[in-house]
Each structure stands twice: as C-alpha cells, then as structure tokens.
Amino acid sequence: MIIESGLEQKFCQFDAELTVTDGTTIEGYASLFGACDQGGDVVAKGAYAASLKALLKEGRSVKMLWQHDPTQPIGIWDEVREDARGLYVKGRLLESTQKGREAAALIEAGAIDGLSIGYRTQKASKNDKGQRLLTELELWEVSLVTFPMLPSARVGAKGDSLDAENLRDMAAAIRGARQELAQD
Numbered sequence: 264m265i266i267e268s269g270l271e272q273k274f275c276q277f278d279a280e281l282t283v284t285d286g287t288t289i290e291g292y293a294s295l296f297g298a299c300d301q302g303g304d305v306v307a308k309g310a311y312a313a314s315l316k317a318l319l320k321e322g323r324s325v326k327m328l329w330q331h332d333p334t335q336p337i338g339i340w341d342e343v344r345e346d347a348r349g350l351y352v353k354g355r356l357l358e359s360t361q362k363g364r365e366a367a368a369l370i371e372a373g374a375i376d377g378l379s380i381g382y383r384t385q386k387a388s389k390n391d392k393g394q395r396l397l398t399e400l401e402l403w404e405v406s407l408v409t410f411p412m413l414p415s416a417r418v419g420a421k422g423d424s425l426d427a428e429n430l431r432d433m434a435a436a437i438r439g440a441r442q443e444l445a446q447d
Contacts, residue, residue: 271382287367289338290353293378293405298349299394307398311345313385314402326404327354329362331381333404337363340405350380352405366407379408 296308318324325343329335340354356370357363369375386399 271384287338287356287358287363288354289356289370290342291351291378292349293343293352293380295349296347299392302395303393304395304397305390306349306400307396308347309345310397310400311350311402313399314382315343315345318402325352325402327356328381328404328406329366330408331379331404331406335362336360337366337407343402343405350402350405352378370407375407375409377408377410379406380404381406 294306294311296306296310299305325340326333326336327338327340329337336357337360338354338356340352342351342353344351356367358367366375380400380402381404383401383403384397384399385401387395387397390396
C-alpha cells in the first residue's frame with residue numbers, strides 16, 4: 264500500500280482470474296471481500312457501494328490506468344460493480360493509444376498479471392486480528408500493474424505465469440527494498 268496525499272493504492276492479485284478476450288476486452292475482480300493482503304488490510308463487503316453510487320450520480324467513471332500513472336490512461340472500465348465476492352470490473356484496453364497497445368501485448372505475453380486499486384479510505388477500523396478493516400472506500404481507479412499486493416490474484420492471459428511461491432518471494436523482496444529505501 265502506498266499513501267500519497269491521502270490517495271492509497273492497493274496492489275491486488277486474486278484467484279479470480281481477469282479474463283482477456285480479443286486482446287482488448289478484460290474482466291474479473293479488482294478486489295475480493297474478506298481477503299487479507301500483505302499490508303494487513305481487509306476490504307469489507309459493501310466498501311465501494313457509496314463511492315460507486317456517487318460516481319454514477321455525478322456522471323463520472325472509475326479510470327483504467329497503467330501502473331497508477333494518472334498521465335497514462337490505457338482503457339475504459341465499462342462496468343464496475345460490487346457483488347457477493349468483491350469488486351468486479353469489465354472494460355476495454357484502447358489500442359488507439361500506445362500504452363493500450365503495449366498493455367495488450369504485455370498481458371498476452373504473460374508479463375503483466377496484476378490489478379491494483381487506487382482509493383481513499385473513508386471509514387476503517389481494526390478487527391480482532393489487528394488487521395485494518397476497510398468499510399468505506401472512495402474508488403478512483405483500477406490499474407494494470409506489474410507487482411500486486413494480494414498474492415492470490417491473477418490476470419488471466421495466454422502463456423505461462425509465475426507460481427504463487429515465486430510471486431510471494433518477489434513481493435517480499437520488493438517490501439524489503441521499500442523498507443530499506445524508507446530508512447535512508
């Protein structure tokens with residue numbers, strides 16, 4: 264999790280695969296309810312409801328970004344909704360943009376397989392396990408990313424993908440590097 268000016272980013276990877284069809288249409292889950300990520304956060308069922316309702320009322324949408332970079336939109340989320348399992352997303356990569364074409368190629372090759380949500384926490388508490396229980400989130404964007412935080416997440420794509428043990432090792436190495444940088 265990264266906190267910058269109140270906007271948080273949660274790198275998520277789930278057993279529910281993000282399906283890719285025709286190289287540009289993608290769908291799956293950007294967040295699963297009740298799953299604890301490596302930062303100790305758990306998203307509660309209904310956490311996105313108020314935000315999604317407000318976006319709809321205001322005629323705005325959740326953005327599809329590349330690696331959380333607001334200068335690099337790569338597509339359109341046509342559908343973003345909560346269901347019993349989590350935050351479901353369905354959208355299109357825009358191949359009319361260079362980054363959209365690159366994202367499609369990287370997903371196809373299996374080089375990119377993670378999703379991450381960008382949000383602001385509106386309401387949270389600690390549960391009996393000491394985890395932060397996120398009960399209301401203001402959702403800003405869902406990004407395609409290289410390194411997700413919840414090890415069980417996967418973007419479905421053609422080609423072989425890394426196994427869960429390798430992903431955990433990489434995530435641990437990244438966390439260690441972040442901690443070292445923070446100490447400097």
